[in-house]
Amino acid sequence: MTTLGPIGLASSYPYTDDAAVVADEAQRVESLGFSTLWRSGNLPMLDAAVRATARIQVATGIIPVDSVPATDVIATYRSLQRDHPGRFVVGLGGAHGARPLKTLNAYLDALDDAGIAPDSRVLAALGPNMLALARDRADGAYPFLVTPSYVADARAALGDKTLAVLVMVMPTTDREAARRAAAAPLDFLTKVGGYRRNLLRQGFSESDIDDVRDRMLDGITAWGELDSIATRVAEYRAAGADQVVVRLLGTDDEHAWQARLAEALIG
Numbered sequence: 001m002t003t004l005g006p007i008g009l010a011s012s013y014p015y016t017d018d019a020a021v022v023a024d025e026a027q028r029v030e031s032l033g034f035s036t037l038w039r040s041g042n043l044p045m046l047d048a049a050v051r052a053t054a055r056i057q058v059a060t061g062i063i064p065v066d067s068v069p070a071t072d073v074i075a076t077y078r079s080l081q082r083d084h085p086g087r088f089v090v091g092l093g094g095a096h097g098a099r100p101l102k103t104l105n106a107y108l109d110a111l112d113d114a115g116i117a118p119d120s121r122v123l124a125a126l127g128p129n130m131l132a133l134a135r136d137r138a139d140g141a142y143p144f145l146v147t148p149s150y151v152a153d154a155r156a157a158l159g160d161k162t163l164a165v166l167v168m169v170m171p172t173t174d175r176e177a178a179r180r181a182a183a184a185p186l187d188f189l190t191k192v193g194g195y196r197r198n199l200l201r202q203g204f205s206e207s208d209i210d211d212v213r214d215r216m217l218d219g220i221t222a223w224g225e226l227d228s229i230a231t232r233v234a235e236y237r238a239a240g241a242d243q244v245v246v247r248l249l250g251t252d253d254e255h256a257w258q259a260r261l262a263e264a265l266i267g
Contacts, residue, residue: 004162007245009029009037009245009248014040023049027053038091059089060089060090091124092138141163145189148236164241165245172223182217223250244265246265248261
C-alpha cells in the first residue's frame with residue numbers, strides 16, 4: 001500500500017520542461033519536510049524530481065490516460081523503481097469520451113500486465129463510480145475541489161484505501177484577494193463536466209460556482225491567517241484525508257510561504 005505522509009505540496013512549476021528548475025524545487029520541498037511533491041503528468045520532469053532527491057515521494061497529479069501511452073508510464077516506473085524504489089506514485093486520470101471507465105480499466109490492465117501493482121497508483125476520482133474504481137483497482141483516490149463533508153463520504157466509500165485531497169490555499173486575510181486567486185483555476189476546471197457535476201452534488205448552486213460565491217470559496221479552499229489555514233487543513237484530515245496536498249495560490253513569495261506552511265502544518 002502507498003503510504004503518504006500527512007502533508008503534500010503541489011508543484012509551483014507543474015508545466016515547466018526545465019529539469020534544473022524541477023530538481024531545485026524537489027530538493028527544496030524535500031528539505032522542508034513535505035511528504036510528497038505532486039507534479040503534472042510530464043514524465044521526464046517527474047523523473048528529474050525523483051532523481052534529484054533522496055526520500056520524498058513524487059506523485060503525478062495527474063497522468064492523462066487519453067494522451068500519455070501506458071508504455072511510457074511503464075518505462076518510467078520500471079526505471080525509477082529500479083533506482084529509487086517506492087518513490088514514484090502513479091497518479092492517473094483524464095479519461096474522457098463516451099466510456100471513460102472502460103478507457104481507464106484498459107489502461108490499468110496494461111499496468112497490471114507490466115507488473116505495476118495497484119498499490120503503487122492512485123486515481124483522480126470524484127463521483128461514486130470513479131471512487132469505486134480507485135478502491136478496487138488502485139491504492140486510492142486523489143480528489144480536488146471538495147469539502148470536508150465530501151471527504152468523509154469518500155473515506156467511507158474507499159474503506160482503508162489512500163485518500164489524498166488537493167486543496168487550494170491562499171495565505172491572505174482579504175476575501176476578495178482569495179476569491180481572485182481561486183477564480184482562475186476554478187474558471188478553467190468548472191468548465192470540465194466532472195468537476196462541475198461534483199460541485200453540484202456537494203450542494204453548490206450554479207451561481208455559487210460561476211461567481212465563486214463566499215459559500216463555495218469557504219467550502220472548498222483554505223485561506224486567511226496561518227492559524228486559520230492550519231485549522232482548515234486539520235478539518236480535512238479529521239474528515240478522513242490521509243494526506244492534504246497544498247496548492248499555494250495568491251502570493252508573490254511562494255518559497256517563503258512554503259516554509260511557513262511546512263512549519264505550521266508539519267512542525
